[in-house]
Amino acid sequence: MSDRPFFVFPRWSDTATKIILAAAVLIPVYLVILLGYGANARTLNVNYQPIQPVAYSHAFHAGKLGINCQYCHTDVKRAAFAALPPTQTCINCHAAIAPHSAALAWIRKSYKTGMPVPWKKVNDLPDYVYFNHAAHVNAGISCLICHGHVNEMTQVYQAKPLNMAWCLQCHRDPAPFLRPRNEVTNLNWTPANKTRLAKDLGLTTATLPKNLGKYLEKRYHIPNSKLLTDCELCHH
Amino acid sequence: MNRKATLFFLIGSIVMAALIPLAVIADRRYERTDIPRIAIIPDMDKMPYLKPERSSDLFADHRGMRPHIPGTMAREDFIFDNMAEQRAHPNNWKKDHVVLSNGKQFQRVMYGQVLTNGQASFINHIPIPVTRRLIARGEEQFDIFCAPCHGYNGQGNGTVNIYDSELRAEGESREAGTWVQPSNLTLIGVQALPDGGIYDVVTNGIAAMAAYKDQIPVVDRWAIVSYVRVLGLSQKKVPAYRLPATVRTELTNRK
CATH class of the missing domain: 1.20.5 (Single alpha-helices involved in coiled-coils or other helix-helix interfaces)
Structure with a gap:
């Protein structure tokens, strides 16, 4: 034991x-x-696709009909906020085309009463970020960079994460994301089309810059990355 | 032996269960969803201040952005017009102020009309300097606002008109609605109008065409007028002898 x-x-x-x-x-x-x-x-952020009161198709209007983004979002090059169009903009065409369509019930109601269509915001930033559309678009940043191929979206969804780390990729080195200013709303733009590129820049195909990004950075006076990554720039 | 099998079964179940959250995340990552974003740390993401186009409970109709009061103009509208003007004439920054402070010139620029003996008439010429830059601006603005219906060449067959004809051809007359083909801007009917008249059409609309004064700032409208003239001139049939000598030799050499 x-x-x-x-x-x-x-x-x-x-x-x-x-x-x-x-x-x-x-x-x-x-x-x-x-x-x-x-x-x-x-x-968490990508692929948010709310059901909108009007089944407006960007794929049809901006894609098939080829209507420029600015036809509806008129102030994008002038204002911080790329305004949603007033109902009048829809009525410009829909007074005549498909005037009785069931899909346009909200548009007719809004036009009659003056009350806005309750669209749901898809790409939304936190309220402490002060994003300025005009500053970006006029610096040669295409709609595509943040919104994706909207011209192929039947219903708009969030295509990019839009978080701060994602913003900073470009703010640290904007050159690869730049394109000629007058091509920002052309979502099918490609730098491979040399003739068009030369026309956009007012150059000839022979004098095209070797590094387009660096050239545009200089031409559009893009601030250096030290200023672009300053907290106060977006969180003022 | 039986105990070992139980153990395997247990561990196996735990591993399988552990895969479920990963599968849910993968689904959430690649499938579109109408569930709003999840903020893990939501502090100050939503603040009570008013962002553009956000609704507000301050007003009975919940419209955060207030409609225009008749007879007034938003300060921004004025600034935008000024800015467009500034862009059109970068060297004439001072002149812009003259344009807007001189009453008569203001009328010409804003309405495209002059009053003579109490009778309003359209002005014949664009009241701001027509530069290469203004015409280029006109092309850009025309392609945005006019081309969908009038076409890039102004001949009245833009993509919207093509779509409407397709609907009509398919017998969808109800969908096709009361659409009429937009006018051909290159023909005499439009080209014979004075510049002020074309400006007035862009501003206030005509027949089935809507007014574009809320979508296009004043100077951009004049830029469009200049480009409508370009479209007219460039597509006009002219006798060969009026062409420049270089163009004539090029045409005769072409077989």
Whole structure:
């Protein structure tokens, strides 16, 4: 009796130790993956596609008909806010085309009463960010960079994460994102079309700059990245 | 043996269960959803101040942006017009102030009309300097606001008109509605109008065409007038002898 030890680990404790050790390693790894994957801006922000009161299709109006963004969002090059069009803009055409369409019920109601159509905002920034459309568009940043291929969206959804880390990619080095100012609303623009590029820049195909981004950065007086990453620039 | 199987089953279930949140996240990441964004740390994302086009409970109709009071003009409208003017004539910044402070010139620029003996008539010429820059601006603005209906060449067959003819051809007359083909801007009917008359059409609309004064600032409208003239001149049939010598030789050499 006396030579028996006070306590003996039972046989299953070998397995239990292995399991506990494995769990101690795997559970933190799992949590890191879960948080990193689940809580990042791409997961949380992208693909928000609210159901709008009017099933307005950008794919049809801006894509098939090729109407310029600025026909409706008129103030984008002049104001901080790219205004939604007033109902009158819809009525410009829809007084004649499809005037009785059921899809346009809200438009007719709004035109009659003067009350705005309750559109839902898709691309929204936190209220402590002061984004200025005019500043970006006039600096050669296309609608495409932040809104994606809206001309292919039947219903608009958020295409880019629009979080601060994402903004900073461009604010640290804007050159690769720039294009000629008069092509910002052309969502199918490509720098490969040399003749068009030369016309846009007022140059000839022979005198085109080797590095378009750096050239535009200089031409449009884009501030250096030190100023572009100043907190006060966006959070004033 | 039985115990070992139970253990495997248990661990297996836990691993499978652990995959469920990952699958949910993957779905959330690639599928469109009308569930609003989830803010993990929502502090100050939404503040009570009024952003453009946000609704407000301060007013009974919840419109945060207030409609125009008749007979008034928003300060921004004035500034925008001035800015467009400034862009059109970068060297004439001072002149802009003259344009807007001189009553008669203001009338010419704003309404395209003059009063003679109490009778209003359209002015014949664009009342601001027509520069290459203004015409280029006109082309840009024409392509945005006029081309959808009148076409890029101004001949009245823009994409909207093409779509409407397609509807008509398919027998969808109810959808096609009361649309009439926009006028051909290059023909004499439009080109014979005085500059002030074309400006007035852009500003206040005519027949089925809507007024564009809320969409296009004053100077851009004049820029469009200048470009409508360009479209008319460039597509007019002229006798060959009136062409420049270089163009004539080029045309005769072309087979």
